[in-house]
Amino acid sequence: MAETPGQKTVVVGAGPVGSLAALYAAQRGDDVEVYELRNDLRDPSTTPLNFTRSINLALSERGIHALKNSGSDALLDHVFDATIPMRGRMIHGRTPTGDLYEEAQDYDIHGRTIFAIDRAGLNSRLLDVLEQLPNVKLFFNHKLTGADFRKCKAWFEIQDGSSNKNDRAREVEIDFDFMIGADGAHSAVRHHLMKYARMDYKQEYIDTLWCEFRIEPKADVSPVDPVSKFVISPNHLHIWPGRVFMFIAIPSDDGSFTCTLFLPSAEFAHLETQPDQLLPEFFDRHFPGVTSHIAPKDLISQFTQNPHLPLISINCKPHHFQASAVIVGDAAHAMVPFYGQGMNAGLEDVRVLFSILDKHAIQETNQPDSEGSDNGSTAVASVAKRGLALAEYSALRVPDAFAINDLALQNYIEMRASVLSPSYRLRKYLEERLSVHVPWLGWQTKYARVSFGNERYSEVVEKSEFQGRVLLGGLVGAVGLPVLTGLIVLLRWRLAGARGSNVLGTQLRGLFGWVASIWR
Incomplete structure (x- = not known):
């Protein structure tokens, strides 16, 4: 043949x-x-x-x-x-x-x-x-x-x-x-x-x-x-x-x-x-x-x-x-x-x-019949x-x-402006330190994923956005939880002197709703 x-x-x-x-x-x-x-x-x-x-x-x-x-x-x-x-x-x-x-x-x-x-x-x-x-x-x-x-x-x-x-x-x-x-x-x-x-x-x-x-x-x-x-x-x-x-x-x-x-x-x-x-x-x-x-x-x-x-x-x-x-x-x-x-x-x-x-x-x-097929x-x-x-x-x-x-x-904005931004530098610093000290998390900067790996670009975007949400949540938690604790203590103290206050209940619901919106 x-x-x-x-x-x-x-x-x-x-x-x-x-x-x-x-x-x-x-x-x-x-x-x-x-x-x-x-x-x-x-x-x-x-x-x-x-x-x-x-x-x-x-x-x-x-x-x-x-x-x-x-x-x-x-x-x-x-x-x-x-x-x-x-x-x-x-x-x-x-x-x-x-x-x-x-x-x-x-x-x-x-x-x-x-x-x-x-x-x-x-x-x-x-x-x-x-x-x-x-x-x-x-x-x-x-x-x-x-x-x-x-x-x-x-x-x-x-x-x-x-x-x-x-x-x-x-x-x-x-x-x-x-x-x-x-x-x-x-x-x-x-x-x-x-x-x-x-x-x-x-x-x-x-x-x-x-x-x-x-x-x-x-x-x-x-x-x-x-x-x-x-x-x-x-x-x-x-x-x-x-x-x-x-x-x-x-x-x-x-x-x-x-x-x-x-x-x-x-x-x-x-x-x-x-x-x-x-x-x-x-x-x-x-x-x-x-x-x-x-x-x-x-x-x-x-x-x-x-x-x-x-x-x-x-x-x-x-x-x-x-x-x-x-x-x-x-x-x-x-x-x-x-x-x-x-x-x-x-x-x-x-x-x-x-x-x-x-x-x-x-x-x-x-395919089983491929050998017997004609050209x-x-x-x-x-x-x-x-x-x-x-x-x-x-x-x-x-x-x-x-x-x-x-x-x-998006990177045009980063190159011409964000490289001077403290928030950009902070995120880069945190993501790099996480990649070094807890490598099992698989944490990397977006730039590292794009330039030093072969992950699909669409997956890079998803992972970077997830990391951003986690970092924001962690930052809010690190800064906000002590403040939140103080507010709760203050509100409990006020609650002791104003039991049954509708205003206080509204304040508490608003505060916890605000915290939940940040974490979302």
Whole structure:
């Protein structure tokens, strides 16, 4: 009996998430084709979709776990060659007396770190691994223009400049068994998928724009001390909080820092009117110390030359259509960048997707009559099983996508304002001490659950909210019970002198009702 050929899996989007999806599919024996709108992403002249020179990313446990499970033994070491561990935030500010200060806030009391990595560097390493696989083909400058997810056909426009100016670009038609859309927030796969799936879709722009800046490495570098090339600590994510806006800096392995200004659109519009005069003064007032690392003239030139871009949040459901297509990463759940989970969530999508596909494939091969079936019936069974797997994936992943989108929006408030709040610091302190001294309780900070574990995002939210209620109840008990005891003693004393008083009974009922409402 002839061997059943591997399925043809088409991945649209060759960014980190799409590249990892292609690698997972290739490791399972699929014939994989990867189509990318842009030129080869390893080419320095290729313009990123967001039109910035570079964006540094934070790689955390979820992304690392997905890379580990890719089936490529060398991939993780290859990726980690270009990472920098960040053990926490470094908060910058000015004291009431006018002195500059830096305050480190570790992410984790157990010493775990996240890792700064350049997006282009990570992408290049993934593409290098893919290019070595015999069952993977890469197609750059291919724009998805149409898809029929019932007939499993797609059409791509070739944008390599080979057509004449007045001619329409050449178009190719391809067949596929399975398509994975990993083509970003403005996904063409999602656009065409919505014509077939009954997809709920929500897109939201927050009232904040962002602009990229760069802190250059030191000129005088010690050959024996690699850290000497950094002008500020390379092992922290640096934050200048401004209550309603902020400036951050993330290290790069060349000694520079990729910096980002997050600012309401009205503030951007104001600064754009007279950047030469307004920008340095604005930075000195709100982000003290930055102009000692970026000269005012460089600050102005970077502000005027680099684009001021929006931040988008996207939720949709389901993430699939029948057995033919699924969307992952930003195509399914684009989020604001404030939790550093956009890429990590996308890489985790790939791991979760293929674990579910593998589970259903194993169930298929364990069927008693599977050995006697012909290729045609086996192919039909495979499609049916894939359809069940994709339905399970959507049902599992949609709540988590919604949860991390909400967490990312909430974390903007934490980064720009809560890091200065005594109540935020108290809760963090209590939760960390509980995780150390009574580990059997399973107590962790929300950030630790998100960044250093693989729990579902939706479960992280539930556990964090529960911990918050317990801490609030404990705090009220610790502070309020002595007061409550004193009030009860006082009321009993008054009761002795005023037995039968309706007023007193009302006071007692009100007091106990108030205590009960706090505990609820």
